[in-house]
Amino acid sequence: xxxxxxxxxxxGLCIALVCIFIFRPDLTxxxxxxxxxxxxxxxxxxLCLGAGFSSKLESSKSTRFCLSCHIMEPYxxxxxxxxxxxxxxxxxxxxxxxxxxxxxxxxTNYAMFGGVKAKLGGLKxxxxxxxxxxxxxxxxxxxxxxxxxxxxxxxxGARSFEEGVVHAADPDLLxxxxxNKTSCVSSGCHDMVHNVRSLKDAKFWKGGx
Amino acid sequence: MLSxxxxxxxxxxxxxxxxxxxxxxxxxxxxxxxxxxxxxIGLGGLAFLVAIVYYLLALVRSxxx
Numbered sequence: 001x002x003x004x005x006x007x008x009x010x011x012g013l014c015i016a017l018v019c020i021f022i023f024r025p026d027l028t029x030x031x032x033x034x035x036x037x038x039x040x041x042x043x044x045x046x047l048c049l050g051a052g053f054s055s056k057l058e059s060s061k062s063t064r065f066c067l068s069c070h071i072m073e074p075y076x077x078x079x080x081x082x083x084x085x086x087x088x089x090x091x092x093x094x095x096x097x098x099x100x101x102x103x104x105x106x107x108t109n110y111a112m113f114g115g116v117k118a119k120l121g122g123l124k125x126x127x128x129x130x131x132x133x134x135x136x137x138x139x140x141x142x143x144x145x146x147x148x149x150x151x152x153x154x155x156x157g158a159r160s161f162e163e164g165v166v167h168a169a170d171p172d173l174l175x176x177x178x179x180n181k182t183s184c185v186s187s188g189c190h191d192m193v194h195n196v197r198s199l200k201d202a203k204f205w206k207g208g209x
Numbered sequence: 210m211l212s213x214x215x216x217x218x219x220x221x222x223x224x225x226x227x228x229x230x231x232x233x234x235x236x237x238x239x240x241x242x243x244x245x246x247x248x249x250i251g252l253g254g255l256a257f258l259v260a261i262v263y264y265l266l267a268l269v270r271s272x273x274x
Contacts, residue, residue, distance in 0.1 A: 011235045015228055022224040025217035037220060041264040045227055049257050052234045056249050059241065068242040126243045 007051045014044045060122065061104040069129055074137045074196040075103075082203040087185070087193045093205055096154070110153040138197045148180045219267035223260045230256030 017040040020027070027033035059065055067076040079092040079102060088106070091097045097105040108118040121143065128134055155161040156178070166189075167173055176182040184190050212218045230253050237249035 007238055008235055011231050011238075015231050018224045018227050018231070022221050022228075025212045025214070025221050028217060028220055038268075041220070041223060041227065042261055045231070045257055045261060048231065048234065049254065052238055052249065052253075055238060056246055060243075060246055064241060065243070122243075126247065129243075 007048070007055050010051060011048050014040070014048050017044065057119075060119070061101050063100055063102045063104075066103040069125075071129065071134050071137050071140070074199055075194050077199055077204070078194040078196055080204045081195075081199070082205045083192075085192050086195065087190045089205070093207075106150060108150070109147075110149050146183065146185050148177055148184050151184045152178065216267055216271040220264060223264040223267065226256055226263065227260035230254075230260060 021037055021040060028037045063076070063079075066072055075088075078086065079089055081089040084090050088102075091106070092099055092102050104118070108114055111117075124143075161167060162174070167177075173182065177184060185193055211221055233253040233256060234249060237245040237253060239245075240248075
């Protein structure tokens with residue numbers, strides 16, 4: 001239930017029914033009216049709130065939502081760098097991640113309650129953005145170092161990953177990646193991720209709109 | 210406009226608060242940014258909570274009176 005268009009008529013119905021009870025409160029004097037009032041004042045609002053919250057939660061995973069903060073603009077631009085060596089750009093442009101949820105797909109946490117942790121992280125971002133002094137975009141750092149689990153959520157078991165020339169060359173590499181002892185984004189491997197410092201010299205892909 | 214019957218008056222007040230919450234929710238659902246999300250949770254959620262609790266308390270008190 002991502003789009004609010006499904007929730008808005010429900011809210012409209014709830015408002016209309018509440019208005020009936022505001023203008024005709026004497027309806028609650030009968031037992032049928034009392035039951036109706038309980039539905040209108042308790043059950044329907046709880047359903048509206050739940051549906052609205054679910055819709056809002058879904059929309060907060062969208063790339064558009066993440067990039068709506070000014071500070072994230074360079075990170076959005078980095079998704080359009082015309083260079084297959086740029087990890088984030090290559091994933092976004094080749095739909096290795098859903099483009100509409102690109103940020104969330106890579107930056108959520110695929111452990112138990114990972115989605116909740118990601119949302120709490122998002123609240124922390126908002127707190128820093130509005131109530132503290134946010135860092136410059138190029139100075140933004142992850143709270144924790146990037147865990148291979150997030151990459152392996154999709155890549156584990158894939159032939160291109162398991163039998164890749166570099167991955168298969170060293171028999172110790174794949175176990176080390178799975179154990180998060182060697183980072184996928186460590187220096188010399190997939191280390192060009194967003195690189196917002198070098199965007200002014202980059203060429204950008206014009207497609208994808 | 211408000212009823213003279215105490216229970217009905219409380220239901221009317223609860224309804225007014227509920228409509229405020231519903232309108233806030235509807236407006237926030239149309240917004241895209243994090244502020245809309247926060248207002249949805251903070252203001253809309255609070256209005257819902259107050260309205261529902263006020264309504265339920267009115268019911269309980271009218272039943273015990």
